[in-house]
Amino acid sequence: MVIYGVAILAISMLIGVSAGELIGTLIGIDSNIGGVGLSMIILIVAVNSLSKKGRLKKPSQDGIAFWSAIYIPIVVAMAAQQNVVAAIKGGPLAVLAGVLAVLISFAAVPILSKSNKPKKENASK
Amino acid sequence: MDSIKNVLIENSLVTAFALIGLTMYLSYFISTKLTRGKLHGSAIAIMLGLLLAYYGGTVTGGEKGLADISIFAGIGIMGGGMLRDLAIISTAFGVNFNQVKSAGAIGFLSLFIGIFLSFFIGVIVALSFGYSNAVDITTIGAGTATYIVGPVTGSALGASSEVITLSIAAGLIKSMLTMIFTPFAAKFIGLNNPRSAMIFGGLMGTTSGTAAGLAATDPKLVPYGAMTATFYTGLGCLLCPSLLYFIIQLTF
Known part of the structure; x- marks a missing residue:
């Protein structure tokens, strides 16, 4: 059933985000550390082990696939509720800091990608 | 009507x-x-x-x-946090776990480099605008990391609300520019494989900016970038009010 897939996704998120909260509390900061990333790893492991045993039927997979297909529209909705006005009102300091941070971080991507490259690299396309 | x-x-x-x-x-x-x-x-x-x-x-x-x-x-x-996170996590469904493992170390390193880069850019900009108080400088640097790290750091250090607002604005600008310019920059910075996407997520840090920017570049890259970016805010909240504030305090 489709709901099985949705439930696997939901449970992965609840465990991962709880773990992120716990890590935050343990090191004494009021923030979730990597909850989403941990959830992703849990989901990958869960999906892999279930499909190896043949326990993840097509409808269940569709329950997860739906959410990943609706991801871009959700991101658009997220963009539509950003505090754009406040960002622009921050004035030249905020704009300059933001612009420089993006430019320099972009520039650092190829530098880091080229360092200690693994033996073979698979293009994603 | x-x-x-x-x-x-x-x-x-x-x-x-x-x-x-x-x-x-x-x-x-x-x-x-x-x-x-x-x-x-x-x-x-x-x-x-x-x-x-x-x-x-x-x-x-x-x-x-x-x-x-x-x-x-x-x-x-x-577009709120709950459904956004659920959807981001679901993208891991198509992830190649071997890619994640092989790029894990460099992705982790990129997180630290990313936080330091953005923080010190914010610090330099704050200095050039005449801020000289260590708390103000640290808060603006933290906000340049992400718009969540800014206020968390600012409230921890007792910064004024104007400085906190400014730090949020810097983070918001960074997030929006990342959303808009990632697809244009992708070709020039080699953003076309899981490995560089993980590095990208670690360097940029803004989950919303990274996720949206990669979605507009190549949806297949989203989970890799999002996976590292999600650690950034937490790590920033850890480093900015402690180690980085300490460095700024020693310097100024």
Whole structure:
């Protein structure tokens, strides 16, 4: 059933985000550390082990696939509720800091990608 | 008119689905007809989203963009943290775990480099605008990391609300520019494989900016970038009010 897939996704998120909260509390900061990333790893492991045993039927997979297909529209909705006005009102300091941070971080991507490259690299396309 | 408005308000999440669906349609239409597919439909959709957010912000004076207009309140649910995180996590469904493992170490390193880079850029900009107090400088640097790290650091150090607002603004600008310019920059910075996407997520840090920027570049890269980016804010909240504040205090 489709709901099985949705439930696997939901449970992965609840465990991962709880773990992120716990890590935050343990090191004494009021923030979730990597909850989403941990959830992703849990989901990958869960999906892999279930499909190896043949326990993840097509409808269940569709329950997860739906959410990943609706991801871009959700991101658009997220963009539509950003505090754009406040960002622009921050004035030249905020704009300059933001612009420089993006430019320099972009520039650092190829530098880091080229360092200690693994033996073979698979293009994603 | 009022009864239609009530229907839209009472079914706000459904209204949001309809509105975002129409926005996507319009964006892909503009993409194929006006730019012949050169500018990706989702990149246009994200820019339209930001424009709508600006409109919402100016009309209502609120903080949640279009979602502050009552009939569009559902945008706040659809694009809010809960569904956004659920959708981001679901993208891991298509992930190649071996890629994650092989790029794990460099992805982790990129997190530290990313936080240091953005923080010190913020520090330098703050200095050039005449800020000289260690708390102010640290808060602005933290905000340049992400708009969540800024206020967390600022409140921990007892910064003034103006400085905190400024730090949020710097982080918001970074996030929006990442959303808009990632698809354009992708070619030049080799952002076309899982490994560079993980590095990218670690360096940029803003989950929203990274996720939206990669979605507009190549949706297959989203999970890799999102996976590292999600650690950034937490790590930033850990490092900025402690180690980085300490460094700034020693220097100034």
